[in-house]
Amino acid sequence: MGKKRTTQMSDVARAAGVSVMTVSNVLNGRPNVGAETRIRVLEVVDELGYEINLTARRLRTGRTGTVGLIVPRFDHQYYSELAARVSDALAPEGLHLVVEQSGATRERELSALSLARLQQYDGVLLSAVGLDFADLDRIRTDVPIVLLGEQEVPDRYHSIKMGNVAGARLATEHLVARGARRVAVLGGRLDTPHHDMASSRAQGWADALDAAGLAPDPALVIPLESFSIAEAxxxxxxxxxxxxxxxxxxxxxxEIAIGAMAGLRDAGRSVPDDVQVVGFDNLRISDHVSPGLTSVDPGHDAMVAHALRLLRRQLEDRGAAPEHVVSDVALVERGSTRRPK
Structure with a gap:
């Protein structure tokens, strides 16, 4: 008995009544195919038992068609919104996103950056929390990496940072301008050995108070461990x-600011009449809490665009000089702060 012939892409195209290019577009997730055609092609793929040889594809093109996003937690709203934005930005190019949760631990971040894992991706966006400068400096790979985060990183990496100090300063200046004089920074930290989100935003808070002639009170710096709504x-x-x-x-x-509004209510305080509150991230939910949350917008879409641009740049030129981008920030005023008199 002769060997059974392997189903080819051309067989799928013939059975579905479309071109081979259309089949390729469907299988690669490209968006320029109508819904009915896409469903018909996928039905024929299933009927004929056509299988994609990913190994052969990578050998042929040098690409996997997949980008990895490694974040500390899935249950933090910021990272779920980040993943959605990255996925939406990749879709028009027919690229797919895989999201991994590191738990913000050194061990799991190192595991995510192992050679075996990195080979699954064309490039990786890493929100590094557990890894320090020395850890990152020891990692050597040909897979493009863009680091997202606040800590100091080796210059050879491309990186995207939020304008943390500038944003926190802007938020604190706004509170002072609206009459606040005893401003707490919830989740902030001072005197940390390494720069991170919490210390950078506390620095912006302190800078704004100093500039206003208000001495920063260490008692108003309230550190947190998990940065959860419940803890705040x-x-x-x-x-x-x-x-x-x-x-x-x-x-x-x-999320911390939303927790603060709930905690202030628990303590019998009214927002914004007794205590004004400002957050940082301008999450979509901030427009739908009551009162609406005044927040620092760190430029989400611009950061995603820069991150993917830096991945593409490395794919096109492995020797591309690294770029270190700091996002612009803006204040979005809502009901958690008082209107000017």
Whole structure:
């Protein structure tokens, strides 16, 4: 008995009544195919048992068609919105996104950057939290990597950072301009050995108070461990119930600021009448809490565009000089801060 003939892409095209190029577009997830045609091609693929040889494709093109995004947590709203934005930006090019959760630990971030894992991707966007400068400096790979985050990284990496200090300063200046004089920074940290999100935003808070002639009070720096809504809610409620005088709160993320609004309500305080609150991230949910959350917009779409541009640049030129981009920030005013009198 002769060997069974392997189904070819041309067989799928013939059975579906479309061109081979259309079949290729469907199988590669490219968007320029109508829904009915796409469904018909996929039905024929299933009927004929056609299988894509990913190994052969990579050998032929040198690409996997996949980008990896490694983030600390899936359950933090910022990272879910980031993943959605990256996926939407990749879709028109027929590229796919795989998202990994590192748990913000050194071990899992190193595992995600292992040679075997990296070979699955054309490029990787890494939000590094657990890895330090020395760890990153030891990693050697031909797979393009763009680092997302606030810590110091080796110059050879392309990186995207938020305007953390500038954004926190802008938020604190806004609170002071609206009459706040005892502004707490919830989730902030001072005197940390390495720059990170919490310390950078606390620095912006301190700079704004200094400029306004208001001495930063260490008692108003309230560190957090998990940066969760529940932790923020409990922390601010406990401090206020314990006698801490505050008339403004800068949450170092929107989720923390939302927790702060709930905690202030638990402590019998009204937002914005008694205490004004500003967040950082301008998450979509911030427009739908009550009152709406005034927040720092770090330029999400621009950061995603820059990150993917830097990946493409490395794919086209492996020797491309590294770029270090810092995003622009803007304040979006909503109901959690008072209107000017």
């Amino acid at each position: 809610r409990a922390a601010i409620a406990e401090r206020v119930a314990g006698g801490l005088a505050v008339d403004g709160v800068l949450g170092v993320t929107d």
